[in-house]
Amino acid sequence: MVKKTSLKKTEEFVELKSRIEELENNYKRVLADYQNQQRRYKEQESTLIKMASASLIEKLLLNMDALEMAQAHLKDPGLKIIIDQFNSTLSQEGLSLIESDRKEFDPLIMDCTEVVPGKKDKVIETVSRGYYLFDKVLRPAKVKVGSGITN
C-alpha cells in the first residue's frame, strides 16, 4: 500500500517535471521570438525611416518620365530647368540614377524590354531610366539590348 502511493507520487513527479520542461521550452521559444523580433525591428527601423518615401518617389518617377519624354520632343530650355529641379529635389531624398546607356546588360539593375540589332548583351537604348534609392534598386532601368546581329 505504501509502495503504491510512492509509485503514484513518482509518476506524478515525472509528469510534473516534464510539464515544467515543456513550459520552460515554450517560454524560451516565445522569449526568443520576441527578442528576434525586437532585433529585427531595430534593424528595420533605420531602413524604414530611410525608405519611407520610396513608394511616393516611385510614383513621382512616372511624372518625371513624362516630363523627360516631353523634353525629348520639345527641347525647351525652360522645361529642362524644371526637370533639373525635380531631379535635384529627388536626389536630396537619396535618389540616384542607374547608369545604363551602353553598359553590359545586368538583370539586377535593368529590365530588358526588347532585343534589337546591336552589340550582343549591350544596352543599345535606355527606354526609361532606372534609379537607386540609397543603395537599393528602386526601379530597374528599362532597356533595349543588342542581339549580336548588326545591320
Next chain:
Amino acid sequence: MSKIIGIDLGTTNSAVAVMEGGTAKIIPSSEGRNTFPSIVEPIKGLVGDVAKRQMVLNSGNTVFSVKRLMGQKFTGKQAQKTKEIAPYEIAEGKDGMAVINLGGKTFTPQEISAKILQKAKADAEAYLGTTVTDAVITVPAYFDDSQRQATKQAGEIAGLNVQRIVNEPTAAALAYGLDKGKNETVVVYDLGGGTFDVSILELGDGVFEVKSTNGDTFLGGDDFDRRLIDYVVSEFKKETGVDLSLDKQALQRIKDSAEKAKIELSSATETEINQPFITQKDGQPQHLTMKISRAKLEELVDDLIKKTIEPCKKALADAKIEKSHIGEVILVGGMTRMPKVQQVVKDFFGKEPNKSVNPDEAVALGAAIQGGVISGDVKDILLLDVTPLTLGIETMGSVMTPLIERNTTVPSSKSQVFSTASDNQPQVEVHVLQGERPMASDNKTLGSFILDGIPAAPRGIPQIEVTFDIDANGILNVSAKDKATGKEQKITIKNATNLSDDEVEKMKQDAQKYAEEDKKKKELVDKRNEADTLIIQTRKVLKDAGDKFGADAAKEMTESLDELEKEVKSESATVESLDAKLKISTELVQKHAEALYKAAAEKDKPAESTTDAPKAEGDASEAKTDTKSAEEGEVVQ
C-alpha cells in the same frame, strides 16, 4: 527545433511565410516584395524578379510555369499544352518524364523548382537570421502522387527537409482560421495569375478532407490583363489610326499601365490610363489618355469570370453537396480582389465570401501554420487568447468608455484616470461593461463596485485611477484608486473572455445593426455633457468674477445659461436643438470674455495689448478641452 517555413510554390508566383510570436507572417523577398515570380534562369542561377527582367533577352533559357511540368509524362496532355506556349525546349527524359533542355544541359522540373525553393530558403534565412532546414510546401489538391513526389524531391534538392506536402486549399483554410473545432463544408475559390482552382473541403475535428476539386489550369489574371491591353490598343487605333501592337515599347508601357488600372479598378469605379508621347504620327507626338470604368473592365472580362462557374458546379456535384450546406466560401489568389469576381462567387454560392486574409498570401501563411503545428509552435502559443469583446466602464451620460479594446491579446493591463461628475461627489461607482455598443445600457454588465471616501472637491479635480488587468486565463481584475487618499477598491471577474461564439457573434452583429442609432444617442449625450460643462464653468466664473463683466452682461449670460440648462434637462431635446442653444451661449460667453480682456488690456500698458488677443482665445479653447475630458474621463455617481 528550428523554424519550419511554409512555401507556396505557385505556377506564376511563390511566397514564403513563418510562424512568429504565434501568428503566421509573410517573409519579404530580397527585393522587398511579399511574393516573387516563379521564373528561373538556371544557367546563371537567376530566380524571381531578376530572372523575369532578362526574360525577353534570354527567353530560350528562362523557365516559367515549371509547375505545370512537375511529375508529368512528356507525352501527357499537360506537358504538350505547356510545350505549345513555352519558348524553352521541353523534351522527353528518363522514364518518359518531361524535362527541359537549355544551354546544352538537361534540367528536370524538380531541379528548376528547387531553384525557386532555394530562393525561398535564402530569403527566409536572411529574414530570420538563422539557417532554415525544414519546410512545408503546398501543392494543388488535384496533384497526384507522382506530382507530389516531384515537389518533395524539389525540396530535397534545395536542401530542405520537406516535413509535409499540404494541399493549397487546406493551407488557405488554415490561414483563415477555419480549423477551430467547427465541422463544416468549405469552398476554396482560388483565381491566381495563371490557374483557377476550386475545392470543396470537409472540416471535422481539425481534420481536413478534400471532397472534390476542379478548375482550369489555363485561366488567370494574365488573361484579364490581356483583355484590357487589347481593348486599349484597339481604342487607340480607332482614335488615331496608329496600331500600337506593332510597337514593342508602346505595348510594354500599355501592359504596365493596364495592370495598374486593373488593380485600381478594384477599389475605384473609374481610372485613367495616361501615357504621354506613346508614339508619333506624321512627326507629331501622340498621347494615350483613356478613361476606363469598372463597368467597362467587367464587360471585357465577363466571359472569363463566367468560365469559373462551370468548374464550381462540377466540384459541387462531385462532392455531392448542396449549396445550402456550404458553411464558408474563402477567396484565394490576387484576382479575387476584383469586386465582380466576388459578386459572381456570391451569386453562385448564395453566400458572402470570406475575404479577411490577403488572397496572395493565404496559402503561404497556411503552410507556415502547418509548419508551426509540426514544430509545436502553434499548439501552445495559440493558447494566448484574445478578448472577444471590448471591456470598459460606464462614464458620465451612461456612455461606455472602453479600456481594453476587442481583439487585444491577453494577458494585458491598462489604466486610465477618471474624475468626478459633480462638485463634492463623495463616491464613484465603477460599472464594468463588456460589448461594442457606445451606450452603457446596451452592453453586458460584468460587475460593479463603489469607491467612496473621496474628499470634497470641485468636479473634475479628484483623480481616480481605474485599472483593468486581464490575465492569460481570462480573469479580469478591475481596481479603482483615489490618487489623493490612496484608497482602493477592486473586483475580480472570472471568465471575461469566456463567451460562447454565438454570444460574441450576436453582440458584434447588434453593434453593427444599431450603429446608426447608437451614434445618434451618443451624440446627444456628448452634446448634453458639453452643454453641462459650459453651464457649470461659466456659472463658476460668474460667481467668482461676475462683477467684472458688468451687470447687463452677467444677466444676459445667466439667462442664456438658464435657457440652455432647461434644454439639457428636457426629455425632447435633440442634438440640433441643444447645439443651437449651446452656440448662442458659447458665443455670448466668448464675446463678453473678449470684451473683459480688451478692457483689461487697455488699462495696462499698450505694449502688452498684442499678447491679449491670443489669451482670450486660449480661454475659449480651454473651456473646450475641459468639455472633452468630461466626455471621456468622468465616472458617474
